[in-house]
Amino acid sequence: DAKTTQPTSMDCAEGRAANLPCNHSTISGNEYVYWYRQIHSQGPQYIIHGLKNNETNEMASLIITEDRKSSTLILPHATLRDTAVYYCIVSLQAAGNKLTFGGGTRVLVKP
Amino acid sequence: SAVISQKPSRDICQRGTSLTIQCQVDSQVTMMFWYRQQPGQSLTLIATANQGSEATYESGFVIDKFPISRPNLTFSTLTVSNLSPEDSSIYLCSVRRGSNEKLFFGSGTQLSVL
Numbered sequence: 001d002a003k004t005t006q007p008t009s010m011d012c013a014e015g016r017a018a019n020l021p022c023n024h025s026t027i028s029g030n031e032y033v034y035w036y037r038q039i040h041s042q043g044p045q046y047i048i049h050g051l052k053n054n055e056t057n058e059m060a061s062l063i064i065t066e067d068r069k070s071s072t073l074i075l076p077h078a079t080l081r082d083t084a085v086y087y088c089i090v091s092l093q094a095a096g097n098k099l100t101f102g103g104g105t106r107v108l109v110k111p
Numbered sequence: 112s113a114v115i116s117q118k119p120s121r122d123i124c125q126r127g128t129s130l131t132i133q134c135q136v137d138s139q140v141t142m143m144f145w146y147r148q149q150p151g152q153s154l155t156l157i158a159t160a161n162q163g164s165e166a167t168y169e170s171g172f173v174i175d176k177f178p179i180s181r182p183n184l185t186f187s188t189l190t191v192s193n194l195s196p197e198d199s200s201i202y203l204c205s206v207r208r209g210s211n212e213k214l215f216f217g218s219g220t221q222l223s224v225l
Binding site: 034036041042043044045046049085087093094097098099100101102103104 | 146154159218
């Protein structure tokens with residue numbers, strides 16, 4: 001699996017958009033970008049994933065650069081409940097393929 | 112989605128003993144993954160458990176210390192053997208499911224070793 005680089009931490013204001021960057025310069029052509037988050041004391045939760053195109057779901061949007069070497073997770077209107085550690089992972093989309101977690105970004109949403 | 116039941120949710124164990132963690136999934140899955148999360152750290156994959164064959168261990172993890180059973184397609188156990196305080200961590204089982212092969216996690220087992 002390709003390695004990812006994320007900022008260690010970031011703060012954002014409640015109600016504002018949170019933009020979380022991720023670098024994955026060694027990503028291969030068939031690897032997807034997955035985002036998970038882990039709220040304190042819980043197991044990680046899936047947020048979104050994509051291959052080439054930008055993706056949006058009820059939780060977030062994922063913007064992947066054209067060269068696929070980086071991506072940004074956007075939480076459009078951050079709430080206090082979005083305070084968590086966010087992990088960016090690149091992996092093949094296959095049941096048997098392991099996901100390797102990096103350090104993640106610790107996001108603190110402030111009132 | 113996947114429902115993953117993990118037991119126990121927490122335990123306090125004495126040095127030198129062992130703890131076996133159980134993971135039950137609500138439907139059949141080929142692969143199950145066991146992770147460890149040390150205090151304040153990210154998740155580290157211990158091993159991949161495939162039904163009908165021996166588990167595949169990641170670098171730094173060995174079968175003698177972390178034996179895994181996978182008797183059927185819905186159940187697995189992870190044993191942490193010969194416990195030391197350094198084994199104090201959260202242990203999580205997970206599976207990949209669905210058309211997008213999302214990773215789903217159990218609620219974790221908080222292990223404290225005295």
